[in-house]
Amino acid sequence: MSTEIKEKETETETEAETEPAESSHKTRRMEQKRQRAAQRDLEEEAREEVDEAEETVEIKVFRFDPEVAGKEEPRFDTFHVPFFKGMTVLDALIYARDHYDSSLTFRHSCRQAICGSDALFVNGTQCLGCKTQIADLEDHLDSTIRIEPLPHQEVVKDLVVDMEHFYDQMEAVEPFFDADELPDGELEEQRQDRENREKIKMSTRCIWCGACMSSCNIAAGDNEYLGPAAINKAYRFAMDEREGEDRKQQRLNIIEQEHGVWRCQTQFSCTEVCPKDIPLTDHIQELKREAVKNNLKFW
Amino acid sequence: MSQSYDRGTIEDFGRWKEFSAGMWAWIFHKFSGWVLIGYLFTHIAVLSTATQSGTMYTQTIRGLESLAIVRVLEVGLLAVAVFHILNGVRLLFVDLGVGLEAQDKSFYASLVVSAAIVIASVPTFLAGAF
Numbered sequence: 001m002s003t004e005i006k007e008k009e010t011e012t013e014t015e016a017e018t019e020p021a022e023s024s025h026k027t028r029r030m031e032q033k034r035q036r037a038a039q040r041d042l043e044e045e046a047r048e049e050v051d052e053a054e055e056t057v058e059i060k061v062f063r064f065d066p067e068v069a070g071k072e073e074p075r076f077d078t079f080h081v082p083f084f085k086g087m088t089v090l091d092a093l094i095y096a097r098d099h100y101d102s103s104l105t106f107r108h109s110c111r112q113a114i115c116g117s118d119a120l121f122v123n124g125t126q127c128l129g130c131k132t133q134i135a136d137l138e139d140h141l142d143s144t145i146r147i148e149p150l151p152h153q154e155v156v157k158d159l160v161v162d163m164e165h166f167y168d169q170m171e172a173v174e175p176f177f178d179a180d181e182l183p184d185g186e187l188e189e190q191r192q193d194r195e196n197r198e199k200i201k202m203s204t205r206c207i208w209c210g211a212c213m214s215s216c217n218i219a220a221g222d223n224e225y226l227g228p229a230a231i232n233k234a235y236r237f238a239m240d241e242r243e244g245e246d247r248k249q250q251r252l253n254i255i256e257q258e259h260g261v262w263r264c265q266t267q268f269s270c271t272e273v274c275p276k277d278i279p280l281t282d283h284i285q286e287l288k289r290e291a292v293k294n295n296l297k298f299w
Numbered sequence: 300m301s302q303s304y305d306r307g308t309i310e311d312f313g314r315w316k317e318f319s320a321g322m323w324a325w326i327f328h329k330f331s332g333w334v335l336i337g338y339l340f341t342h343i344a345v346l347s348t349a350t351q352s353g354t355m356y357t358q359t360i361r362g363l364e365s366l367a368i369v370r371v372l373e374v375g376l377l378a379v380a381v382f383h384i385l386n387g388v389r390l391l392f393v394d395l396g397v398g399l400e401a402q403d404k405s406f407y408a409s410l411v412v413s414a415a416i417v418i419a420s421v422p423t424f425l426a427g428a429f
């Protein structure tokens with residue numbers, strides 16, 4: 001564990017906060033002392049729990065923090081965590097953060113695979129921390145579970161990556177319902193028939209986690225490529241019959257550009273990793289055929 | 300954001316152990332496609348000796364076929380060509396959106412069928428080579 005570096009960190013924090021008042025300095029030192037004691041208690045508790053637990057898992061977590069001296073060099077920290085039935089990768093991370101090192105940073109919120117904030121690179125595949133059961137990982141009790149931030153995105157700190165580019169690509173396909181014609185009455189519904197709803201059903205499930213984009217070899221090499229999630233978004237609206245022909249044409253114009261659907265080389269990486277089981281390659285291929293039909297004219 | 304960390308290409312081909320079926324199919328297809336292009340040029344070079352004289356062509360072919368390494372490379376060429384054709388047919392189905400949920404199985408099938416054909420061809424290709 002990173003006890004040594006933790007001390008350094010507290011030093012820098014004290015320096016960073018520049019409140020001159022002597023008395024507040026004293027209280028802060030007291031507070032820090034109390035916190036350190038609490039931290040020791042927690043570590044003690046963790047050690048006991050690890051000893052008592054029937055099974056434990058070892059996680060190896062990528063660490064990096066450009067703002068703290070001694071942490072700018074990326075490295076891996078190993079934590080021992082007591083295993084319980086139903087434990088997810090996210091649970092293990094939360095345990096490690098709460099008991100060993102409160103500076104361990106990762107995004108999470110819903111813990112039920114709906115907010116899309118905890119896509120991680122676990123043992124070499126992209127997945128949602130909260131949806132990945134430790135018991136499902138191959139020989140999880142004997143070997144270390146390697147947890148890294150998503151590849152092909154820059155790391156901001158520990159497991160947190162910069163998602164800005166992903167969001168830009170998502171927005172590039174105009175990901176909102178925008179019908180050619182609105183119904184006359186203000187309260188009138190815009191109904192979709194069952195078949196059409198069924199067709200776009202899977203594509204509506206995207207939670208913007210970015211796992212697919214991170215797994216894609218092509219997206220890694222071509223920053224302009226829209227990427228699987230954005231193309232899937234485009235599919236969701238282009239195939240929605242309520243939007244009308246004109247809007248569909250505009251949407252096809254976006255996806256059939258040079259860095260749109262044609263970049264896909266059907267490696268199926270995105271489809272393999274999508275935590276919502278969206279058949280991404282299927283949707284991309286269908287849009288390719290739509291694009292061909294749209295442009296091929298025999299007269 | 301003050302600074303961030305770019306981990307470079309370690310996640311790409313350095314991670315080959317973690318590639319899935321579709322990714323391997325893509326790599327092998329690229330590789331076999333380019334090997335076939337390479338072969339096409341040597342093939343044209345050999346054929347063009349016939350423009351000088353019939354005996355020249357016969358001599359070139361005989362000379363090449365007497366080399367054991369050429370016999371072995373021919374087996375390799377067959378392997379690459381058969382895989383490229385079978386996986387090419389798989390890719391055509393993928394383009395048509397047919398059977399995408401079995402894309403990994405069809406890749407394994409093309410590997411197995413290629414291997415079977417190549418093994419069956421070995422006696423023919425290597426007869427009298429060693």
Ligand code: HEM
Pocket residue numbers: 265328329331332333335336339383384385386387388390391
């Ligand atoms: C029946 C025979 C063949 C079939 C069915 C076939 C099929 C295909 C298909 C479908 C692709 C596109 C792959 C993609 O979508 O990414 C492709 C790519 C390619 N093929 Fe073939 N092919 C055949 C024979 C050949 C031959 C004889 C050559 C060489 C002379 C060749 C060289 C290539 C090359 C260089 C590529 C591009 C690889 C790349 O993406 O960089 N193919 N082939």
Ligand code: SF4
Pocket residue numbers: 205206207208209210211212213228229232273274275276277278280
């Ligand atoms: S398509 Fe799947 S993997 Fe990609 S962002 Fe949406 S939910 Fe995540």
Ligand code: FES
Pocket residue numbers: 107108109110111112113114115116117118119128129130131
């Ligand atoms: S925490 Fe919300 S998706 Fe995992």
